Amino acid sequence: xxxxxxxxxxxxxxxxxxxxxxxxxxxxxxxxxxxxxxxxxxxxxxxxxxxxxxxxxxxxxxxxxxxxxxxxxxxxxxxxxxxxxxxxxxxxxxxxxxxxxxxxxxxxxxxxx
Amino acid sequence: xxxxxxxxxxxxxxxxxxxxxxxxxxxxxxxxxxxxxxxxxxxxxxxxxxxxxxxxxxxxxxxxxxxxxxxxxxxxxxxxxxxxxxxxxxxxxxxxxxxxxxxxxxxxxxxxxxxxxxxxxxxxxxxxxxxxxxxxxxxxxxxxxxxxxxxxxxxxxxxxxxxxxxxxxxxxxxxxxxxxxxxxxxxxxxxxxxxxxxxxxxxxxxxxxxxxxxxxxxxxxxxxxxxxxxxxxxxxxxxxxxxxxxxxxxxxxxxxxxxxxxxxxxxxxxxxxxxxxxxxxxxxxxxxxxxxxxxxxxxxxxx
Numbered sequence: 014x015x016x017x018x019x020x021x022x023x024x025x026x027x028x029x030x031x032x033x034x035x036x037x038x039x040x041x042x043x044x045x046x047x048x049x050x051x052x053x054x055x056x057x058x059x060x061x062x063x064x065x066x067x068x069x070x071x072x073x074x075x076x077x078x079x080x081x082x083x084x085x086x087x088x089x090x091x092x093x094x095x096x097x098x099x100x101x102x103x104x105x106x107x108x109x110x111x112x113x114x115x116x117x118x119x120x121x122x123x124x125x126x
Numbered sequence: 127x128x129x130x131x132x133x134x135x136x137x138x139x140x141x142x143x144x145x146x147x148x149x150x151x152x153x154x155x156x157x158x159x160x161x162x163x164x165x166x167x168x169x170x171x172x173x174x175x176x177x178x179x180x181x182x183x184x185x186x187x188x189x190x191x192x193x194x195x196x197x198x199x200x201x202x203x204x205x206x207x208x209x210x211x212x213x214x215x216x217x218x219x220x221x222x223x224x225x226x227x228x229x230x231x232x233x234x235x236x237x238x239x240x241x242x243x244x245x246x247x248x249x250x251x252x253x254x255x256x257x258x259x260x261x262x263x264x265x266x267x268x269x270x271x272x273x274x275x276x277x278x279x280x281x282x283x284x285x286x287x288x289x290x291x292x293x294x295x296x297x298x299x300x301x302x303x304x305x306x307x308x309x310x311x312x313x314x315x316x317x318x319x320x321x322x323x324x325x326x327x328x329x330x331x332x333x334x335x336x337x338x339x340x341x342x343x344x345x346x347x348x349x350x351x352x353x354x355x356x357x358x359x360x361x362x363x364x365x366x367x368x369x370x371x372x373x374x375x376x377x378x379x380x381x382x383x384x385x386x387x388x389x390x391x392x393x394x395x396x397x398x399x400x401x402x403x404x405x406x407x408x409x410x411x412x413x414x415x416x417x418x419x420x421x422x423x424x425x426x427x428x429x
Contacts, residue, residue, distance in 0.1 A: 047135045054142040061149040068157045076160035084164055120141055124134045 024088040025063055028103055029110040031055055037121045055117055059110055066109035070099040151417075155319055162288035212423045213363040216246045220405075224360045228382075228403045230262045239263070240407050243356060246423045247365070250410035251356050258342065258349050261335040263407055265382025267357070268375060269390045269400040271301040275310040275325050276317050283314075289388075294396040298387035306333070306373040307351050324352055327418040328371035329406070330384035331355075335377060354409040354416065357385070359402065362394045366420045367409060392420045 034055050038048050064083075068076050075098050082091045095102050154161055223238045225231075231239065236253040240263075243251040253263050272284055281300050289295050310325050311317040333339075333350050350370045358365040368389055375381045381401060385393065395402045409416060 041134050043135055051135065051138050051142065054139065054146060057146045058142060058149065061146060061153055065149070065153050065156065068153075068160065073160060076157060077163050080160055080164040081167075116145070117142065120138060124137050 023060070024083070024091045025106050028106050029059065029063070031059060031114070034114060034117055034121075037118055041121070041124065058117065059113055062109050062113040063106055066105055067095065067099070067102075070102075070105065159286060159288075162286060166288045166291060212246065216242070216423050217360070217363050219246075220358075220360050224264065224405065228264060228266055231264045236263055239405060243358065243405070243407060247356060247421065248424060249356070249416060251407045252410055253407060255349075255408050255410055256345075258345055259336065259408075260406075261332055261337065262382060264403065264405055266380065266401055267329075267383050267385050267390070267393070267395065267404045267406075268379065268381035269298065269395070270328075270330055270372065270374075270384035270386055271298050272387060273301055273305045273310070273325050273328065273371065275321060276312065276314050277309065278314060292391070294391050295387045305371045306330075307371060310371075323418045324369050324371055326386060326388050327366060327368045328386045329355060329357065329368040329389060330372035330374040331370055331406070332375070332377070332382060333370075333373045354411050354418070355406050356409050357389070357393065358405045359393045359395070360405055361403070363423075364393045364420070365422075366392050367416055367418050368406075369418055 031052060035048075035052060038051055041048075043051070067079065071079055075094070079091065079094055082094060099105070219242050220239065223235055223242065225235075240251045240253055253259055272281070275284070279300075281296075284300065285296060305325075305328065310321040331350070333346070336346065339346055350373075353370045355368050355370065356365065357368050366389060368385070372384065375384050383404070383406060385395070387396070390396050390400060393402070393404065
């Protein structure tokens with residue numbers, strides 16, 4: 014069954030992107046659908062890494078508040094909350110995303126050899 | 127022959143999904159209380175599914191399109207293939223081999239049913255392993271209590287907040303004795319996540335009533351301990367991977383196996399008489415890679 018969906022940005026989307034992964038995937042001989050699917054899975058990995066990086070900086074009460082805001086998609090409040098609780102948050106999100114991107118690129122390099 | 131192009135795609139897909147599943151499991155373990163708390167309280171599962179947390183934690187239970195679509199970076203229209211729920215297909219196929227009334231299955235029926243379960247759950251499901259087996263593979267499961275996991279474990283320490291809010295799971299109480307293998311851990315300090323999962327998803331089976339038990343005593347001694355079994359409700363389609371942690375129930379009870387409160391809840395037997403018919407077959411998980419807990423049809427395909 015095919016399903017057309019409109020997708021949304023997340024609260025951290027202005028900080029990180031997967032263009033470099035997209036470029037790397039473009040160098041492989043994949044169908045459009047395969048590239049799209051792999052990119053989606055790469056996003057899932059990025060997403061988990063960023064959530065873990067943020068949650069690891071919060072205490073139990075703040076974790077719950079953060080997750081509630083995320084579940085409700087209240088991006089502005091998420092930033093208000095996180096900026097009050099975590100120092101150098103944007104840097105930490107960027108570092109975490111770079112780490113997972115590095116791992117994903119390593120996997121792509123492996124299939125090229 | 128698989129082309130290079132296809133192998134690139136398959137390699138990356140398999141590797142990245144594995145990485146994601148592992149990360150998701152670790153994330154849940156690390157921030158379990160907060161994640162369970164928000165999942166428990168969020169009113170609409172569909173709405174949560176489309177959020178950042180739902181994407182990560184509920185992806186086993188909702189259509190792939192919803193999961194994948196919800197995490198795209200740019201607001202673009204994409205086409206993705208939904209994962210078709212094949213549970214009804216499984217139930218249709220099972221209905222042709224599983225008797226209406228609970229009774230021991232014939233060898234032929236056991237073979238057919240184990241083949242069906244192996245196909246749908248993408249794992250090696252068997253009636254026996256190296257000739258070792260239970261007295262039956264189709265029977266009535268009844269509700270058991272929680273088991274003491276380590277010295278000093280009580281209902282106050284046994285459940286997390288989300289579980290305490292589930293009256294069915296909380297009200298079951300703790301069994302007075304220990305499980306067939308004793309404590310799950312020697313002390314609270316040595317208690318691990320694996321121990322927690324073993325108690326949570328345990329079943330009790332009639333080890334005392336297996337064929338040739340006395341002739342193969344040494345083989346059977348270690349065979350049953352924490353042995354993984356696939357337990358399936360053939361009417362409702364609920365299924366889970368359980369482990370054997372206790373012996374029972376007695377033959378006179380009319381029941382053939384018992385399930386922890388979590389097992390009974392997941393199989394759809396947490397209300398009314400709290401018992402019902404299930405298929406229970408061994409899983410030949412040589413590398414111990416299949417986690418305990420509820421599963422969907424096709425959960426382990428491509429793994």
